Amino acid sequence: MEEWRFAIQIAAFSGRGDPTPIAETEKPLPAAVKDNRDKLLERAMSRHQYSGDALIEVLHTAQELYGFLSPERLKTIARKLRLPPSRVLGVASFYHFFSLEPKGEHTMVVCLGTACYVAGALGLVEVLQRRCGAGSKVSVQTARCIGSCGLAPAVIADGKILARVTKASLGAELDRIG
């Protein structure tokens, strides 16, 4: 079990970034929605007549409701849509939008677009990988160009853009959020 989690982590680090995942997924859900999450997911599947073709839509709904896709959830979806589990995990791991691990309290998205890459964004990813390992409050993601090349290297910390980030300033930001 441990091994494939590791593989997924690698996949998440290297996948093509979605420029705007944070605002949508990190919004706290109203209490009424939270209690009905299983029902809402069930409804999404029944709306598509439990068709296997609706896999991506259903995964989208699950991701938005729960914030991540656990193996148990993937198994349930596979069974209900009558799909092989391997295909469900294959699709979920292919798209960067889907997260297979619960997200931390904070999110750091490092831009790896050309301008940021040239300005040393890989060094920032290294710092984050070193400091925000398993059990950390901070989820680390990468993105391919967030469209702020003038600010390179750029990092999005909890939805806020940090400009011309250095290893030192990134360290200071991590210290600040704990």
Place this chain on the structure above:
Amino acid sequence: MSVKTLEIDGKMLTGVAGETIFSVAWNKGIRIPRLCHIGGISDVGACRLCLVEIEGQKKLQASCLTPVEEGMVVHTDTPKLRAHRRLIVELLFAERNHICSVCVMNGDCELQELATELGIDHVRVRYQFPSLPVDLTHERFGLDHNRCILCTRCIRVCDEVEGAHTWDMLGRGTNSRVISDLGEPWGASDSCTSCGKCVQVCPTGALFAKGKAVGEMRKDRTFLKYIVTAREKKQWIE
């Protein structure tokens, strides 16, 4: 069924409408290199080794997916194609850890054969040396990710012929990896029937039978045609 006439490497050949260039060529003894194609299952054009030049078209086409057309002039072995194929095989070697000298398939490996055919004696790109696991949890078979070239033959044969769809692909790009079920160890898979078809079709030593020493593994590449013909045409051919 209409018949199409075309020229491949200077030979006038015929194929039926819908047949691929690859199939027509191989039926007439023109061996276009391939790693992801295997007779009996669908084609995906993943390995790009069967690329051919078609006169009048700028782009190279994967012959395993291109249907024959009337009057086509196809070249399967040009200096340009050889250069591309050589680079593709070199990239495959560099991408994972293909160490023939300690591989069970040494001497019967399709990747190794192809490299020999193309005269590859060294690799010009940097080796990646990824750290990849070996799954030996299955009772009879093993999966060595270090030898996998991501051709997806195992995935397709499991889905299309065995019908279990135990295998699929995790992730994307250079981090892709073949997984069973929900990424669990192969031995823990509920859907695997242990039929061994994936092992037989695997072109390299990525899937192998346990208990074989270096160079001892031999695979049967013809059984698939036998099974598929039997299923589709109710003919049990040799």
